[in-house]
Amino acid sequence: MLEARGITYAYPGAARPLYQGFDLAVASDERVALCAPSGFGKTTLCRLLAGYERPQAGEVLVDDAPLPRRGACPVQMIWQHPEAAVDPRMRVGATLAEAGEVPLRLLDDLGIQKRWLSRYPHELSGGELQRFCIARALAANPRYLVADEVSTMLDAVTQAQIWRFLVDETARRGIGVVFVSHSPALTERVATRVVRLDA
Numbered sequence: 001m002l003e004a005r006g007i008t009y010a011y012p013g014a015a016r017p018l019y020q021g022f023d024l025a026v027a028s029d030e031r032v033a034l035c036a037p038s039g040f041g042k043t044t045l046c047r048l049l050a051g052y053e054r055p056q057a058g059e060v061l062v063d064d065a066p067l068p069r070r071g072a073c074p075v076q077m078i079w080q081h082p083e084a085a086v087d088p089r090m091r092v093g094a095t096l097a098e099a100g101e102v103p104l105r106l107l108d109d110l111g112i113q114k115r116w117l118s119r120y121p122h123e124l125s126g127g128e129l130q131r132f133c134i135a136r137a138l139a140a141n142p143r144y145l146v147a148d149e150v151s152t153m154l155d156a157v158t159q160a161q162i163w164r165f166l167v168d169e170t171a172r173r174g175i176g177v178v179f180v181s182h183s184p185a186l187t188e189r190v191a192t193r194v195v196r197l198d199a
Helices: 042-049 092-097 104-109 114-118 126-139 156-173 184-190
Strands: 002-009 019-026 031-035 057-062 075-078 144-148 176-180 193-196
Touching: 002 042, 019 042, 031 042, 031 184, 042 075, 042 144, 042 176, 075 126, 092 114, 092 126, 104 126, 104 156, 126 156, 144 156, 156 176, 156 184
Parallel strands: 031 176, 031 193, 075 144, 144 176
Antiparallel strands: 002 019, 002 057
C-alpha cells in the first residue's frame, strides 16, 4: 500500500498550506487519477509521493515503511516533460542502463528501436524520449508509478499507445499507479478510482 498519512505541505512564504493533514492510500492493483483545476498542487503531490519533496508534517509510506533516502525508490515518477528528466549530455542508452537491466521485451513493447539507444535526447521526438523515461522507471522494479501528465505533450496516437502499454504492464506486474491528466476521456478509460483534490 502506498500511503500519504497526515501530509502537510506549504510553499515557502505561502500564507496557508497547500495540503494540511492530507491522507491518501493506493493499493497495488489500483490506477488512481488525481483531479483538480490548475493550481491545486497536483504536481506537488506527485513529487511528495515519489520522494522528490518532503512534507513539513506527516509521512509517505510503502507497506508501512518510509521511502528510502538512498538507493532505488519503490515509487518511480514519470514526468510531463521527458527532456527535463534526462541528462542532455548522455546518450539515451547510457541513461537507460543506469536504472538497471532492461528486458528486451520491455523495449519491444514500448516500441523503442535499437538505433535510438545511441542517440542524444535532443535527437529524439517527445514521444520517443517519453518511452525511454517509462522504460527507465519500470527497470527500477517499482511498486508504484506516479505519472504527471505524461502524455499531454504527445499526439493522440502516441498517447493511446503509451497508456495501453502502461495499463497492461502495471496490471501484469502488480504495480499501482497514481496519475494526473486533464483529459476526462483518458481518466475514464484508465482510472479505477478518481480522487478530487478540490472536493
